[in-house]
Amino acid sequence: MRNWQRIFGSCCSALVVACGARQDAAPPGSVITVRDAWARSADSGAMTAVYFTLANTGEISDTLAAVASPDAELTEMHISTQHGGMMHMSPVTSLPVPAVDSVMFRPLGAHVMLTRVRKPLAVGDSVSLHLTFVSGQAVEVRAGVRQP
């Protein structure tokens, strides 16, 4: 599937160039989309986590370099790990998103941690995230709030 997508993408690119399309109309090297975004409910001032899937349908890898949210005082990427019978959580400064691939932020793994959320987050609410990639792409995300 991925090879097929690569071949198809290459053919499309070649066709666009052959038809004399403007250079700035060519698809970017990485194309990031976000799906299945959700956040845990939380009381005002609490910590919570946001999860989603990043898909890169482009032909060049990219890297998530920064996360921000107006809904919390502090927004960071973190990853939960287990070793020696212990759970640990560590900040992550960047996360690669390979070409024609996807990366899941999910419970017990990578997540965006919101520290001291500015308002109660109840089911039906949503939080905003701003994701910035090394390529320069910026993606706005609205994550619906679910039960803990």
Add this chain to the structure above:
Amino acid sequence: MRGSRFFPLVSATLLACGEPIRGVVMDDPEPAPALTLTAFDGTRFALENEKGKLVLLYFGYTHCPDVCPTTMGDWARAKRALGERAERVRFVFVSMDPDRDTPELALGYARQFDAAFLGLSGTTEEIEALKKAWSIAAYPEGDPRSRDYTVAHPAHTFVVDRQGRLRVLFPPGVRGEELAADLRKLL
């Protein structure tokens, strides 16, 4: 390495015939250590008084944004799946972060997930004594000067059987329905 010393004492075995339990089952379960703390509502929880019930214990902290709420959510789904049989199971969250987690916070946190869940905290001295008795570790990580530190804590759900013996350690990630299926084997 700091961690639970229970792990060398156990092996992943089948508890009985049929599907294996998803956790680590003690070959020769021993009486669980004591655990006595006062809840925010004033009730005194003593593990020794819970014989006849299964007791699930999780040693976490309320500021935990990922693993603890994931585990508590799976507990809640397991409790719903158990239906009336859940009356024979106690679900107890114990904070490993006494500096931030008051008994009120711990109880409120646990009840977010199910009104029947119990959330406990204690003084620093009580929690340190508990960690020693249970041979578990928990310690702050990150900048200790920040109020936003995280806490390394035991990964597993500890299950004390109806005879008061430490019987199973469930790893994080066992889904609610799977947990319910395994708890039925222990009831």
